[in-house]
Amino acid sequence: MLSEERRVEQQSALTQPAAGRLAAPDVRDEFGLETIDMSMGPQHPAMHGLLRLILELDGETVVRCDPVMGYLHRCQEKIAENRMYPAVIPLTDRLDYFANMHNEHGYVLAVEDQLDVEIPPRAEYIRVLMCELMRLASHIPSIGFLMLELGAFTPILYAFRERERIQTIFEAVTGARMMFHYIRIGGVKADLPPDIPQQIWDYIEGLEARFQSDFVDLIQDNEIFISRTRGVGKMTGEKALEMGLTGPPLRCTGVDFDIRRDYPYSIYPELEFDVITDTAGDVEASYRVRIAECLQSIRLIKQCLEKMPEGAVMGDLGRRLRPKEGDGFGRVESPRGEFAVHIVSDGSDTPYRVHYRDPSFCNMQLLQEVVPGHYLPDIMPIMGLIDPVSGGWDK
Amino acid sequence: MAVTLPEGNLEDRLKRYLDGFSGRHGLRESEIIGNAVRVVVAPGDVPAVLATAKEALGIRHLSFITVVDRVGSFELTYELIDLRGARVMVKAVIEGEEPVIGSVTGIYPTANWHEREAYDMFGVAFAGHPDLRRLYMWQDHFDHHPLLKSFEISTRRTFEGLR
Amino acid sequence: MQKFNEPNIVTTSTDKLFNWARKNSLWPLQFGLACCAIEMMSTGMAHNDLDRFGAGFFTASPRQADVMIVSGTVSTKMAERMTRLYEQMPEPKWVIAMGACAISGGPFLDGYSVLMGADRVIPVDVYVPGCPPRPEALIFGIMTLQKKIERDQQVGIEKPRPALVNEDGSINEYLPEREYAGISEGKAPRLEGIRPLKRTYVFEREGMPPASQTDVGWVPPEVQKKLKEEEKARKAAEKEAAARADAEKTESANGEADGEAKPDGEQA
Numbered sequence: 001m002l003s004e005e006r007r008v009e010q011q012s013a014l015t016q017p018a019a020g021r022l023a024a025p026d027v028r029d030e031f032g033l034e035t036i037d038m039s040m041g042p043q044h045p046a047m048h049g050l051l052r053l054i055l056e057l058d059g060e061t062v063v064r065c066d067p068v069m070g071y072l073h074r075c076q077e078k079i080a081e082n083r084m085y086p087a088v089i090p091l092t093d094r095l096d097y098f099a100n101m102h103n104e105h106g107y108v109l110a111v112e113d114q115l116d117v118e119i120p121p122r123a124e125y126i127r128v129l130m131c132e133l134m135r136l137a138s139h140i141p142s143i144g145f146l147m148l149e150l151g152a153f154t155p156i157l158y159a160f161r162e163r164e165r166i167q168t169i170f171e172a173v174t175g176a177r178m179m180f181h182y183i184r185i186g187g188v189k190a191d192l193p194p195d196i197p198q199q200i201w202d203y204i205e206g207l208e209a210r211f212q213s214d215f216v217d218l219i220q221d222n223e224i225f226i227s228r229t230r231g232v233g234k235m236t237g238e239k240a241l242e243m244g245l246t247g248p249p250l251r252c253t254g255v256d257f258d259i260r261r262d263y264p265y266s267i268y269p270e271l272e273f274d275v276i277t278d279t280a281g282d283v284e285a286s287y288r289v290r291i292a293e294c295l296q297s298i299r300l301i302k303q304c305l306e307k308m309p310e311g312a313v314m315g316d317l318g319r320r321l322r323p324k325e326g327d328g329f330g331r332v333e334s335p336r337g338e339f340a341v342h343i344v345s346d347g348s349d350t351p352y353r354v355h356y357r358d359p360s361f362c363n364m365q366l367l368q369e370v371v372p373g374h375y376l377p378d379i380m381p382i383m384g385l386i387d388p389v390s391g392g393w394d395k
Numbered sequence: 396m397a398v399t400l401p402e403g404n405l406e407d408r409l410k411r412y413l414d415g416f417s418g419r420h421g422l423r424e425s426e427i428i429g430n431a432v433r434v435v436v437a438p439g440d441v442p443a444v445l446a447t448a449k450e451a452l453g454i455r456h457l458s459f460i461t462v463v464d465r466v467g468s469f470e471l472t473y474e475l476i477d478l479r480g481a482r483v484m485v486k487a488v489i490e491g492e493e494p495v496i497g498s499v500t501g502i503y504p505t506a507n508w509h510e511r512e513a514y515d516m517f518g519v520a521f522a523g524h525p526d527l528r529r530l531y532m533w534q535d536h537f538d539h540h541p542l543l544k545s546f547e548i549s550t551r552r553t554f555e556g557l558r
Numbered sequence: 559m560q561k562f563n564e565p566n567i568v569t570t571s572t573d574k575l576f577n578w579a580r581k582n583s584l585w586p587l588q589f590g591l592a593c594c595a596i597e598m599m600s601t602g603m604a605h606n607d608l609d610r611f612g613a614g615f616f617t618a619s620p621r622q623a624d625v626m627i628v629s630g631t632v633s634t635k636m637a638e639r640m641t642r643l644y645e646q647m648p649e650p651k652w653v654i655a656m657g658a659c660a661i662s663g664g665p666f667l668d669g670y671s672v673l674m675g676a677d678r679v680i681p682v683d684v685y686v687p688g689c690p691p692r693p694e695a696l697i698f699g700i701m702t703l704q705k706k707i708e709r710d711q712q713v714g715i716e717k718p719r720p721a722l723v724n725e726d727g728s729i730n731e732y733l734p735e736r737e738y739a740g741i742s743e744g745k746a747p748r749l750e751g752i753r754p755l756k757r758t759y760v761f762e763r764e765g766m767p768p769a770s771q772t773d774v775g776w777v778p779p780e781v782q783k784k785l786k787e788e789e790k791a792r793k794a795a796e797k798e799a800a801a802r803a804d805a806e807k808t809e810s811a812n813g814e815a816d817g818e819a820k821p822d823g824e825q826a
Binding site: 041042043044045049050070071072073074075076078079082090091094097098156157160161163164177178179390391 | 589597599600633635639665669671
C-alpha cells in the first residue's frame with residue numbers, strides 16, 4: 001500500500017491540468033533544436049475518419065496544427081442539384097452517417113419551408129422519437145470511441161451493444177439498420193408497427209437501469225481517464241463562440257444554446273427537457289455533457305411514447321413536389337451541433353442549390369486554435385471532444 | 396467569464412436589429428420574415444454590415460455562408476444567429492464572372508473555413524482572408540471550381556485529378 | 559532442392575496447410591473510409607464477432623495486414639493513398655470491396671471526385687454489395703474469401719499482381735479478378751492488351767428485360783390446378799369455335815358454288 005504522502009502526491013498530480021511545455025527560444029538556439037514536421041495521415045487508426053493533420057512538433061508539443069480535408073469529398077451538393085427533392089433524402093442520410101435521422105430531418109424541414117403542407121402530429125412525434133433514439137445511438141458510441149482512443153476496449157463493446165439494439169429497433173420501424181430514408185417530405189414513410197412502442201419502452205427502461213453502471217461508474221473515476229482528459233482542450237465560452245462551435249463542444253464551456261429550445265422545430269415546444277451545460281471546457285466536461293444528454297434523450301423518448309396521438313403519418317402532397325421559388329431553411333440539433341440546410345429552389349422539381357452546414361465541419365476549426373500547446377497524444381481526446389464524423393466535414 | 400446572450404422579446408429584438416442596420420448602412424431591401432431579418436446590401440458593404448451586427452447589435456454566431464451561382468452573377472447569403480431565437484440574413488449579389496468580396500474572418504473567425512469552401516467550390520475570392528486555399532479539392536493541380544453551373548458532372552471527369 | 563513446376567502430392571499437401579493457416583488468420587487492415595466502416599466496426603464488435611474467424615485483429619500498419627477491406631467511398635484524393643497502402647502490404651494479400659461505393663461508386667457515381675469503384679486502381683477479390691452491407695453480409699464476404707484462399711496453388715497459376723502506379727505517375731487500369739479467371743495453365747502475360755472495360759448501365763439497355771424478370775416463378779398447387787382447368791376449358795372452347803367456323807365455311811362454300819362462277823371456270 002502506498003504511504004499517505006505518496007498517495008496525496010499522486011492524486012494531486014493526476015488533477016493538474018495537462019499542459020505542454022514549449023522549450024524557451026534561447027534553449028532552442030543554444031542546443032540547435034528544430035521543429036519536426038509530421039503528417040498524421042489520412043489513414044490512421046484513431047482518426048474519426050479520413051483527416052490529415054500537418055503538425056509541427058517541438059519534441060512532443062504541437063506548435064502548429066493544420067487539418068487537410070477532402071479525402072472523402074463526395075460531391076453531395078452537386079449531385080443533389082440533379083435529383084428530385086425526395087431523391088435527395090438518401091444522400092443526406094450519408095452526410096453524417098452516425099446521425100442519419102437528424103440530417104434527413106434538417107433537409108425535410110428546409111423543403112417544407114417552401115411548401116404549403118400540414119404535417120400530421122403523429123408524424124411529428126414519430127420524427128422526434130426517431131431523432132432522440134438516434135441521438136442515443138450517436139452519443140453512446142462517441143463515448144466508446146473516446147475511450148477506445150485512450151486505450152480502453154470495454155466501453156466500446158458496451159456502446160456497440162447498445163447501438164446494435166437500437167439498430168434492431170430502427171430495422172423494425174424503418175426497414176434498414178443504417179441508411180433509413182424514413183423521414184419524408186410531409187411526414188414519415190410508414191407508421192410504427194403495433195408492438196414497437198412497447199419494445200422501445202422496455203429497451204429504454206433497461207437502458208436507464210444499466211446506464212449508470214455501464215457508462216458512468218466504469219469511466220468517470222478512472223485515474224487514466226481523468227489524467228488524460230482533465231484540462232485537455234480547455235476553452236472558455238468566449239473563445240468557443242468566436243470559433244463558431246455548437247453542440248456539446250459549446251455547451252461544455254458554459255454557454256447554453258440548444259436549437260431544440262431556442263429555435264424550436266417540430267413538437268419540441270410541447271416536450272420538457274433540460275439543456276445541459278458544464279463550466280470546465282475540457283474533454284472531461286464534454287464527456288459529462290454527453291452522458292447527461294443521453295439521460296435527457298431517455299426522458300424525451302418516454303414523453304414521446306406517452307403523448308403520441310393517433311392519426312395519419314403523411315401529409316397531403318401531390319406526386320410531383322414543386323416548392324415555390326426562393327430560399328428554404330431548416331435547422332436541427334444533431335448530436336454534434338447545429339445542422340442547417342439552405343435550399344434555393346427555382347420552382348422546378350429539382351433543387352437549384354442545396355447547401356449543408358454541417359456541425360463537424362465547423363467544429364473542426366477548434367483543432368487549429370486549441371491543439372497548439374498540447375502534447376501529441378492529447379490530439380486524440382480533443383478529437384473525442386469534437387466527435388466529428390468524416391462524412392460530415394467532407395460532405 | 397460567463398457569456399451574456401441577448402434577452403428580451405423576440406419582436407422587439409428583431410425590430411432593434413432592423414433599425415440598427417438601416418440606421419447605419421444603406422440597404423437595398425430590408426424586411427422581417429417570421430423570426431428572421433432579411434437585409435440585402437451591396438457587396439462592398441458586407442464587412443461593415445457584419446461588423447455592426449457583431450459589435451453594435453451583439454449577434455455573435457455566424458451560422459453559414461452560402462454562395463449561389465446564378466449564371467452571370469453570384470448571390471451570397473450570410474446567416475447570423477443571435478442564439479436566442481432571432482436570425483439575420485445578409486444577402487449580397489456580385490455581378491460578373493470573377494467575384495471578389497471582402498473577407499469577414501476578422502469579425503467572425505468562424506468564417507475562415509466557410510470562405511475557403513466558397514472559394515474552392517465557386518471561385519469567390521475573399522480579399523483579406525489570412526489563408527485562402529482550397530479545402531476539398533487537390534490543392535495544386537485542380538483548376539476548376541466544381542459547384543459552378545458550367546462544370547457539368549458525368550462519369551468522365553473523375554480521372555482528371557488522379558495523378 | 560527440387561523445384562516443382564506442376565502440382566503434385568507434395569505441393570498439394572503444403573498448399574492445404576498454408577491455405578488453412580492463411581484463411582483462418584486473415585488480419586484486416588484498418589481501412590474504414592465512410593459509412594461502411596461503421597458496419598465493419600459492428601462486425602468486429604461483440605454481437606457479430608469477427609474474431610471467431612480469426613479476422614478480428616484490425617491492424618493499423620499495412621506491413622502486418624493480409625486483407626484490405628475497402629469500406630466506403632474511394633475519392634480520387636484517397637485513391638493515391640490507397641494504392642500506396644496496397645503496395646505496402648506484403649504478399650499474400652487480398653482485397654475485399656465492401657459496399658456499393660467501393661464496388662462501383664455507389665450513390666455517388668456521377669461525382670467529380672469519386673472513384674468509380676476500388677477495382678479501378680487495385681485488384682479486388684471479393685465484392686460485398688449493400689449500402690451498407692449488413693455485418694452478416696460482410697462475414698459472408700470473408701467466408702467467400704476463405705473459400706477462395708482454399709483454392710490457391712503455389713505452383714501452376716500465375717496471378718498478376720503488378721504495381722499499378724508507374725514511375726511517371728500514370729496509372730494502369732486494372733481488370734477485375736473475374737477477367738483473369740479463365741487463365742489456368744502456363745504463364746499469364748501480364749498486362750498484355752488490356753481491353754477497355756465494357757460496363758452497361760441499367761438505363762442503357764434496350765429491349766425486353768431478361769427472362770428472369772418476366773418469369774412468374776413458383777405458383778402454389780391449387781392455383782396451378784385452377785390454371786390447368788382454365789387452360790383446358792379455353793382449349794375446348796377454341797376447338798368448338800374452330801369446328802363451328804369450319805361448318806360455316808363449308809356451308810358458305812356450298813352456297814357460293816351455286817351463285818358465283820368458279821375462278822377456274824373464269825380463268826379457263
